[in-house]
Amino acid sequence: MTILSLHHIFKKYSQAPEYAINDVSFDVKEGEILALVGESGSGKTTLLRLIAGLEHPESGSISLSGQVIVEGRESVPAHERQVGMVFQDYALFPHLTILENVKFGLQKFKGDKEKKVRETLLLVGLKEDFNKYPHQLSGGQQQRVALARAMAPNPKIILMDEPFSNLDAMLKDQVREEIRQIIKKTGVTAILVTHDTRDALSTADRIAILHKGYLQQIDIPKMLYEKPVNPYVANFFGKRNEILATPTAEGFYTPFGFIKDKKAGDYKGKVKLLFRPEHAEVVQNDDQQLIGTIFKVSYFGDHQIVKIADEEGKRISIRTNPGRTFEGIEKAFFYLWKYDVEEAF
Numbered sequence: 001m002t003i004l005s006l007h008h009i010f011k012k013y014s015q016a017p018e019y020a021i022n023d024v025s026f027d028v029k030e031g032e033i034l035a036l037v038g039e040s041g042s043g044k045t046t047l048l049r050l051i052a053g054l055e056h057p058e059s060g061s062i063s064l065s066g067q068v069i070v071e072g073r074e075s076v077p078a079h080e081r082q083v084g085m086v087f088q089d090y091a092l093f094p095h096l097t098i099l100e101n102v103k104f105g106l107q108k109f110k111g112d113k114e115k116k117v118r119e120t121l122l123l124v125g126l127k128e129d130f131n132k133y134p135h136q137l138s139g140g141q142q143q144r145v146a147l148a149r150a151m152a153p154n155p156k157i158i159l160m161d162e163p164f165s166n167l168d169a170m171l172k173d174q175v176r177e178e179i180r181q182i183i184k185k186t187g188v189t190a191i192l193v194t195h196d197t198r199d200a201l202s203t204a205d206r207i208a209i210l211h212k213g214y215l216q217q218i219d220i221p222k223m224l225y226e227k228p229v230n231p232y233v234a235n236f237f238g239k240r241n242e243i244l245a246t247p248t249a250e251g252f253y254t255p256f257g258f259i260k261d262k263k264a265g266d267y268k269g270k271v272k273l274l275f276r277p278e279h280a281e282v283v284q285n286d287d288q289q290l291i292g293t294i295f296k297v298s299y300f301g302d303h304q305i306v307k308i309a310d311e312e313g314k315r316i317s318i319r320t321n322p323g324r325t326f327e328g329i330e331k332a333f334f335y336l337w338k339y340d341v342e343e344a345f
């Protein structure tokens with residue numbers, strides 16, 4: 001069931017020459033985790049603030065839980081929207097204890113506040129002394145307190161702005177998984193803003209990609225990765241290799257050799273063959289169609305990237321398993337098992 005709907009939202013800041021948000025529409029389902037991704041300035045934070053009621057659009061409407069909260073310039077004030085916010089720097093009050101910080105979010109709560117605070121802190125996995133102050137906690141623990149404070153009043157949706165950006169790389173992987181589990185356990189709907197594609201891919205059920213205030217695509221991670229609707233989306237999740245090729249009725253001539261493919265007959269001018277490093281395979285047998293010079297092999301623990309150059313020195317990258325050795329090997333045979341074709345000019 002849909003819990004949040006945005007319809008044709010436009011937002012322009014008064015001093016800015018361009019719209020920060022351009023005709024953005026999408027729905028979020030109940031219990032879903034949606035990641036808003038995009039490079040700096042793409043409009044992620046603006047969109048989050050529009051949903052929270054901290055900014056107002058020029059036009060468009062937003063509904064939350066069946067209630068229209070924004071209709072053009074008319075809107076329900078932020079504090080009446082039942083939206084929980086987790087800020088990038090957690091925004092915990094330094095002079096309040098963990099318990100008091102979470103209790104602060106419950107000012108309008110009618111029941112036993114103390115009990116609710118303790119229940120929520122346990123829910124987010126905090127077993128610490130609740131009378132500690134924020135500075136006595138690790139980054140990951142502070143984030144849980146911020147999440148508990150946002151969740152305690154039972155909001156309809158939780159909005160998280162760059163929730164993982166203050167954590168170091170080691171902690172990040174663990175915290176991402178924990179936060180996802182907590183959100184899923186409670187069944188709350190969440191939108192998180194991130195510029196890190198790994199955050200989005202590992203935490204979200206669906207991902208929305210923004211570029212210059214325009215929504216490019218919203219879909220499950222696999223679809224964004226495998227079926228990007230445009231080159232911007234395709235390149236957002238890691239660069240793709242490009243090989244310039246000449247099509248014939250039988251296949252594509254490339255600087256690395258000939259690729260048999262009847263599909264080539266559909267093209268007239270030069271084309272680009274686009275593929276990700278994991279969509280090609282380096283092989284030992286020399287009856288393969290493609291060959292190049294090994295330029296560099298980089299080891300990353302769980303995989304290796306082999307850079308292969310054509311005669312002019314133009315390189316492509318192929319991912320291989322970490323056990324392969326390339327010592328003393330000059331030439332590599334490879335094939336592409338999946339690629340897109342685009343007209344080159």
Ligand SMILES: Nc1ncnc2c1ncn2[C@@H]1O[C@H](COP(=O)(O)OP(=O)(O)OP(=O)(O)O)[C@@H](O)[C@H]1O
Pocket residue numbers: 013014015016020038039040041042043044045046047195
């Ligand atoms: N208060 C403001 N006044 C004027 N322009 C603003 C304001 N806030 C944001 N903008 C502009 O609106 C656009 C979108 O900004 P926004 O902060 O939403 O992007 P973002 O994707 O969240 O970026 P970042 O990842 O850097 O936080 C940018 O061009 C930005 O310069």
